[in-house]
Amino acid sequence: MGKVLVTGGTGYIGSHTVIELLKAGYEPVIVDNLCNSKIEVLNRIKLISGIKPKFYQIDVQDKEAMRRVFEENEIESIIHFAGLKSVGESVQKPQLYYDNNVGSSKVLIELMEEYGVHNIVFSSSATVYGNPKSVPIVETDPVGEAASPYGETKIIIEKMLMEYASTHKDANVALLRYFNPIGAHPSGVMGEYPTGIPNNLMPYITQVAVGTLKQLTVFGGDYPTRDGTCVRDYIHVVDLAVGHVYALHKLEEKPGLVIYNLGTGKGTTVLELVHAFEKANNMKINYVVGDRRPGDVTECYANCDKAYKEMGWKAELSIEEACRDSWNWQSKNPHGYE
Ligand code: NAD
Ligand code: WQD
Numbered sequence: 001m002g003k004v005l006v007t008g009g010t011g012y013i014g015s016h017t018v019i020e021l022l023k024a025g026y027e028p029v030i031v032d033n034l035c036n037s038k039i040e041v042l043n044r045i046k047l048i049s050g051i052k053p054k055f056y057q058i059d060v061q062d063k064e065a066m067r068r069v070f071e072e073n074e075i076e077s078i079i080h081f082a083g084l085k086s087v088g089e090s091v092q093k094p095q096l097y098y099d100n101n102v103g104s105s106k107v108l109i110e111l112m113e114e115y116g117v118h119n120i121v122f123s124s125s126a127t128v129y130g131n132p133k134s135v136p137i138v139e140t141d142p143v144g145e146a147a148s149p150y151g152e153t154k155i156i157i158e159k160m161l162m163e164y165a166s167t168h169k170d171a172n173v174a175l176l177r178y179f180n181p182i183g184a185h186p187s188g189v190m191g192e193y194p195t196g197i198p199n200n201l202m203p204y205i206t207q208v209a210v211g212t213l214k215q216l217t218v219f220g221g222d223y224p225t226r227d228g229t230c231v232r233d234y235i236h237v238v239d240l241a242v243g244h245v246y247a248l249h250k251l252e253e254k255p256g257l258v259i260y261n262l263g264t265g266k267g268t269t270v271l272e273l274v275h276a277f278e279k280a281n282n283m284k285i286n287y288v289v290g291d292r293r294p295g296d297v298t299e300c301y302a303n304c305d306k307a308y309k310e311m312g313w314k315a316e317l318s319i320e321e322a323c324r325d326s327w328n329w330q331s332k333n334p335h336g337y338e
Contacts, residue, residue, distance in 0.1 A: 001025040003073050004248065005117075007060050007108070008081030009053070010037035012192040013123065013181055015045060016241035017079060019190070022049045024245045029073050031066070032082065033059040036195065038337035044189045060104035063111070070115040077119035077251060079244055080108055083153070086199060087127075087295070090150035101153035102160075109164050112171075119251040121174045121244055124158055126233070126263070126300055127151040128177060135231075135267065136303035139177070139259045147295050165257040172251040172258075179233035179263030179302050181240050182273075183322030184329035191329030192237070193336025201270060202234070202322075205277050206330035208285055216285060218270050220292030225299065229270035229289075233263035233301035236317035236325070246313035263302030264315040273319065280323035 004021055008014045009030030015037075021028045022045075030042075030053055039057075046052040054073070058065040060082045069075070083101040084090070090097040105122075112120065128151065129137050130144020146152040158175050165173040182202040184191030197213070198204045207213040221228040243262045250258060268276070274285050308314045 001027070002076035003027045003029050005029050005031060005069065005073070005075045005078045006081065007031045007078070007104070008083065008123075010034065010039070010041040010055075011081055013178070013237060013240060014081040015041045015190055016185060016237045017081070017244045018045055018053060019048055019185065020238075020241040020245050022051050022053070026248070028053045029069065029075065030055045031058050031060060031069055033057060036084070040337040041190065044337070047189050048185060048187055061100065061107055063107045066107060066111055070111055070117070075115065075117050077121070077248055078108060078112070078117060079121045079248075080105065081123045083123065085150065087148045087150050088199060090148050090153075094149035097149045097153050102156050105157045105160060109160060113168075118168070118170045119172045119248070120161065121176060121247045121251070122157060122161055124175045124177045125151070125154050126177055126179045126261070126302065128154050128158060129300070131297045132300060135299045136265060136301050137261065138303045139261055139306055162257060172254055172256060174247040174251055175257075175259045176243065176247060177259070177261050178240060179235055179261070179300070181237045182234045183236040183238065183317070183325045185238065186325050186328070188328040188332045191326065191333065193333070201273060202326055205274060205285055206326050208287070209277070209281070209283060209327060210330050210334045212334065214286065216274070216287040217290040218274070218287055219290060219296060221289035222292075223298045225269055227269050227271045230296055231267040231269050231299040231301060233266065234268050234273060234319055234322060235263050235315050236322040239315040239317050243307065243313050246307075246311040250311045258310065260307040260311065261302035261304050262307060263304055265302055265304045267299060267301035268319055276319045277323040277327070280320045281327045
């Protein structure tokens with residue numbers, strides 16, 4: 001149980017993972033440049049866990065500054081969340097995404113070599129499967145044509161880490177392909193608050209619920225699914241966070257390279273999620289069914305048997321619990337961490 005460098009540790013998934021790492025007895029060391037998160041997150045982590053983890057406000061691309069983190073801490077493993085994640089923005093500013101996401105991963109890999117750190121968990125995404133030929137998606141399904149520069153960065157970083165694993169006999173790499181994280185810490189003090197108008201469905205729903213936004217547009221009602229809306233695999237962020245602790249335990253067995261889908265294994269339509277939210281929180285969401293959003297795939301959900309078989313991890317929390325926790329967070333923090 002040693003020090004774990006958590007890049008992007010003040011972000012949405014990173015902050016929840018820090019809580020689970022502390023619970024499991026690890027010592028997280030957070031690096032984040034705060035480009036998409038707030039320093040207040042550290043106070044919230046303390047509120048939940050009683051511990052304020054060590055924090056460095058550093059851009060992971062800054063190798064010199066990152067060296068300091070490795071010099072000052074005996075890092076045993078890394079969980080690499082840091083990255084930009086807006087699909088739409090990546091289409092507008094592809095170079096920014098390649099520089100930031102691929103660039104920071106390159107620096108990390110070089111520092112792993114320099115400081116003899118062998119274990120890394122990487123935040124990959126279901127987006128690497130592109131438009132899946134069949135669902136549920138298994139890890140051996142082909143990595144597809146990326147739908148965006150963002151997706152392309154995930155494919156490239158996965159390849160860099162695969163090559164790193166194949167050329168370093170001591171390396172242990174876990175590529176975790178997340179499906180759609182939703183929900184918040186059940187305490188209501190930590191959650192997701194995107195800057196600007198949310199791209200993702202759940203923060204959009206909660207901002208309509210809290211009155212910040214007027215109406216949700218459901219993107220497309222004419223897909224060949226049970227109610228005409230797209231199917232996704234929504235996973236509670238706490239389940240996802242716990243998955244990272246299991247992945248660290250797995251890496252301690254020195255498996256070399258491992259790849260896991262982290263989802264629930266269950267597909268949910270957009271309207272099912274909206275109705276689950278309404279039911280869980282006893283309220284109505286103002287929505288209208290509009291045009292399709294370009295680039296959306298009809299169905300995307302995971303087969304997560306491999307993560308269960310090899311790590312013993314599976315998602316435990318329901319969509320209803322995620323809806324309740326998302327609303328608990330949003331209603332208590334209508335402006336996020338501001
Ligand atoms: P987030 O934006 O909340 O967290 C990412 C964090 O990284 C932020 O705190 C940001 O300030 C930081 N960051 C970005 N670039 C940095 C850099 N160069 N140096 C230091 N810090 C930097 O996003 P999240 O939802 O928590 O996602 C975490 C990771 O998981 C990302 O890599 C994302 O691509 C991946 N992922 C997210 C989802 C999702 O739907 N949320 C799905 C699949 C994969
Ligand atoms: C979910 C469903 C929308 C907003 C994205 C990234 C993916 C991964 C997770 C990082 C879709 C519908 C949404 C709205 C809607 N991230 N929707 N109205 O597109 O599955 O995945 O986040 O790796 O790479 O692409 O998630 O939350 O945007 O959409 O009807 O206002 O909700 O059409 O069917 P998506 P999402």
